Structures are given as C-alpha cells and as structure tokens.
Amino acid sequence: GAVVSQHPSRVICKSGTSVKIECRSLDFQATTMFWYRQFPKQSLMLMATSNEGSKATYEQGVEKDKFLINHASLTLSTLTVTSAHPEDSSFYICSARPGGDQETQYFGPGTRLLVL
C-alpha cells in the first residue's frame, strides 16, 4: 500500500516552454500533497503544500506564478513549471499524506527536469 506515482519520470524541454508534472496517490486518498525540489547531494527543499480543492501554500522564496500547483482531486496534484529556464533544471519530488492521524508522507519516484 501507500504508493505514489509521478509522471513523467524524466523530461527535457526548451527554455521558455512550460512543463507539467503529475503526482498520483494510487491506493489511498491524499488530503494533502507536497512538492519538493532536490539538488544533487542535497536534502529535499519543500516548495509548496497543497490541499484538495484549495490554493496551494508556497514556501518563502518560491514563485507561485512560476510553479503552478493544482490539487484537483484527492488522488491527483499537478505542478506546472511555467516559462522554464535552465536554472529550473532539478529533481522534483511529490509526496502525499493520507488523512487521519498519520503524519507520514509517502513519496513519488521523482521527475528529473532538464531545461535546455
């Protein structure tokens, strides 16, 4: 149980284009989903928290107009990197938190984005 998928696993795009990454909880409903960014040999950096049906809460320093997050259902959240630039190249990982008392988060396999 507690499987989270991400799609695509890897994407290469040209500078100026937009890229959408999907995150799905496959066998549970996620009241909250999180988006992280991870640079090589570094820990995870939380970008934003999204609750189903409401606007995402962004961490300080994260541009909400650049990183659009939509949490349309209890099993799906999307991150759209708009007008991507080479400095947006990174490993993006989502996680999902089941409802109830569980404080744990289950992570997706990550999406590697390369902007040329």
Place this chain on the structure above:
Amino acid sequence: QKEVEQDPGPLSVPEGAIVSLNCTYSNSAFQYFMWYRQYSRKGPELLMYTYSSGNKEDGRFTAQVDKSSKYISLFIRDSQPSDSATYLCAMSARSSYKLIFGSGTRLLVRP
C-alpha cells in the same frame, strides 16, 4: 543553527556490520519522527515511523527516539550492500504537517 542536524557522511562499513545513524534537533514541539531511505535518482522510501519517545523495531531496522535529549537514531543490523543509500531523518510537530528533513547521511556497505 538548523532545526535538524544530521552528519552527511559518507559512512563506509563492511557487510554484516551494525550501522548507527543519528539526528539531533532543536524544536521540542516535534513529536513525529521518520526515517527515509533514498537511492540515487529515486524518491525517498519510508523505513520507520515513530511517535514520541521510545523504540520501534522492524526486521533489521530499529528506530529510537529520545525526546529528552532531542536525539533520534536508526540502527541497521547485518548490513547489506543493498543498504547503500542516503538515509534521511524527518520530523514534524503535531501543529504542522510539514516535515523537516535532515541533510541526509550517505551510507556505503562494502561487500
């Protein structure tokens, strides 16, 4: 000072050794403690989840939480080369769903 401190390693041990990984933290509000394992270019995988102080065992893994010392540990018995990965501690307070991560410890188990 970071909220969660974790030695980045790398920690290199021979196969079969007992591995001890540790994190210290400063926020006394943390009540939920987790250990994740992350292989290169993969998402973190939840290994252990502990609420408040105490020990928890699952197979070769044992997690310990000492809230009085603000110190958590993960022990791996009979370590295997397949255990080679980065281990991340994470914790949260009841009032917040955000996980605060350590920087991760790279472990290498030599055959």
